[in-house]
Amino acid sequence: MANDVGSLFNAGPQVVAGATSEEGLSFPDLGGPAMHCTDGTIDNVAPNEAGCFEQIRTVLSYLPDCGTAMPPVITCEDPTDRMSPDRRSIILRKRERMYNPRKIINTVVDEDSFFEIGPLWATTAIVDLARFDGHPDGIVSLNCEVNAGAIDALGSQKVTRLLKFLDVFNLPLVQFVDAPGYAIGTVAERTATMRHGVALGLAYCSTTMPIFSVVVRRVYGVASGLMLDARDPSMRVAWPSGEWGSLPLDGGIEVGHSYELKEIERKEGVEKRKEWCRDLEEEYRRLMNPVRTANHFGIEEIIDPTVTRPVVCEWVKHVYESLLLQRVMERVAGKIVPSFA
Structure with a gap:
């Protein structure tokens, strides 16, 4: 989309004003690059039409003439x-x-x-x-x-x-x-x-x-x-x-060993729980x-x-x-x- 003249919308500002009471919208406000190049409707923005054609030529230079x-x-x-x-x-x-x-x-x-x-x-x-x-x-x-x-x-x-x-x-x-x-x-x-x-x-x-x-x-x-x-x-x-793992270690140890950690804390206290967490993290880092x-x-x-x-x-x-x-x-x-x- 050309930044200086490009716009895209389902209906123009006048129709929108009558249907939704959104008044005073310009073409860029309603469907310019700031709208559609940030939501995926348009992939790339260029400063003007010449820039658009240049980007198109660049993309085509990577592609074959047909799928076969x-x-x-x-x-x-x-x-x-x-x-x-x-x-x-x-x-x-x-x-x-x-x-x-x-x-x-x-x-x-x-x-x-x-x-x-x-x-x-x-x-x-x-x-x-x-x-x-x-x-x-x-x-x-x-x-x-x-x-x-x-x-x-x-x-x-x-x-x-x-x-x-x-x-x-x-x-x-x-x-x-x-x-x-x-x-x-x-x-x-x-x-x-x-x-x-x-x-x-x-x-x-x-x-x-x-x-x-x-x-x-x-x-x-x-x-x-x-x-x-x-x-x-x-x-x-x-x-x-x-690094490989099914879960990130930050939070993953708490989830994967929740029962064991609760039992250790209940029986031996918070410090023992922390020590066991450190041992588990060291072991998982090695793996x-x-x-x-x-x-x-x-x-x-x-x-x-x-x-x-x-x-x-x-x-x-x-x-x-x-x-x-x-x-x-x-x-x-x-x-x-x-x-x-």
């Missing part, structure tokens, strides 16, 4: 073996501290190839198009700077929309996973997070484009399970900062170590964050040389029929 064609690959001057030592310090040692997920994405994808979709709505999720060694891909990352990264109803809708979009246009998906789970609380329940979360799970399990996951930090609950286990075989690596997960084949490899780009580029090259070619042939034969509906 390969996405266009361009020549890339950004080295695939480019290292970025700064990635080692993006995830802070203190687990409660937040970081900017876009910084991770920008250091891994081809230079100047990051195109974010819907940055002003559903800000718990970041979705975009990018390239790796000139090969177009979709990107998904949850935003830990908003709601600690817990995915809400709008975030579920945003990711669902991208998954179906990628499936239709034969684009693989690269995920940077830091998922504390679905949003909780009265606001989350009132906005139907559970219903939209189920739709997201359906999208992950019903789409068929290849997915590569890079676990950068938390892997908790159903949401992260859907993100990581939607494909068989799964392709996933982890940074040393990865959440990514090395343990790798030993049990929960991930393919633990990698140095510095080498993330070479690893992802190698996977993307393999996908384009073999998996996508096979997928296109299956679409031509009618074996795969993706739908955006």
